[in-house]
Amino acid sequence: MFMKVLVAEDYEIANQGIIKVLNDKIGIHNIEEAKYCDDAYLKFRKAHNDQEVFELLITDLSFREDHKIQTRTSGIELIKDIRSIQPDIKVIVYSQENRPDKINMLFEKLNINGYVCKGQHAIKELVACVDGVYQGNTVWPPELANNSAANTMIHLDDLDMILLEELSKGFTKKEIRTKLKKQNISPNGESAIDKRVSKLFDDFKAKNTTHLVAIVKDLGIL
Amino acid sequence: MFMKVLVAEDYEIANQGIIKVLNDKIGIHNIEEAKYCDDAYLKFRKAHNDQEVFELLITDLSFREDHKIQTRTSGIELIKDIRSIQPDIKVIVYSQENRPDKINMLFEKLNINGYVCKGQHAIKELVACVDGVYQGNTVWPPELANNSAANTMIHLDDLDMILLEELSKGFTKKEIRTKLKKQNISPNGESAIDKRVSKLFDDFKAKNTTHLVAIVKDLGIL
DNA sequence: GATCACATTACAGAAATCTGTATTGACATA
């Protein structure tokens, strides 16, 4: 089993809960906790420098902001930063998030190893997840495993994401086209962009750009 | 002090945490708990019918959905339903939400008596809040009390909310105008609507409708 | 009653959106 684990979670109670589960149900005792992303990153760096690396990171996604100024404000940044130094570290996300698109994104873009939804059965799920990840598996939350949601999901490529992002920032399609040309991203023709956006309308059943952005915001894609 | 309290919160751990605080720190022992809004409503109704009314409701805002089909899915509906039967019941919201606009809305529209943010100092805040509410005060979370945020906040009236809502659903301004006329909501002239939306652009520093909707979605106003 | 401030309304025009059709080029397959 994992020998050394880092837990990043800002709510003290949840943090202690995770540690207790790792202790009692799995028998992991070498655990460090952090209430802030930056704090977690520092502990990770120290362990890495001391050649006593963490084998598993369990982290929340959203960290409440308070008086302490943080350079990292979300678990996503934390994961990216840590993985850039130690690519083989296993990562389990423990979060409130239950939107399929977003969870899917975590597995696809960040290559996380497991996901546990905060909720009524979090303890059982967490134990199963840690076990599974230790055995080298990718552990999806039960709500999404074998679920058509992940398969029938609308696939958005980088250009789609750029378009959604820029549109939500209020840029016109002409402005976006100019930006794309500057950055040598193709396609960047007028009609190609129009068609892409129209396809997004179809995918999300949106009536117009405003509706589209509202929908993807609700889905948590943006 | 309050003699009978109803706690609605879907996470068992948090639920127990609230009860423990009420027990240990305030000395309230007649407490009922509910993990679902509907369940909370039923317990409320039963107590009301039995003439053993609750004096205080402590509720979360968001309730995770699971296999049980619920008619009420948010604390907001629960509060409205309960207040429609027993208008003088005191209500404290205990939630993750930390967006000033939304919290402000709870006080203004729902007339809640207190608000406690889930977080690092929730215990202390909850105790102070229950005390304050018992003394007849309205208790804002410390982050917002005496804070300019509440005062400098952009004031949105019903029409503003309708416009934001309809725009986010992808309706054109012409369609919205027609709707407003049908429902006898004024103003509903072309230019009045245009001007309202333009004012929203100014308020939220939005470039266009799409940008506006993205901003208010991020702020949680929609 | 006169005046001022303010909100609603009407109208108008430039810009952007959205939806078509038609053409071109790249690529895989027979």
Added chain:
DNA sequence: TATGTCAATACAGATTTCTGTAATGTGATC
């Protein structure tokens, strides 16, 4: 090589957005 498919592109138009100006109405104040 020939063919079919798909994406990118060009172009066009009808609709909507967004921003002005000007006219009208309403309510408060002197």
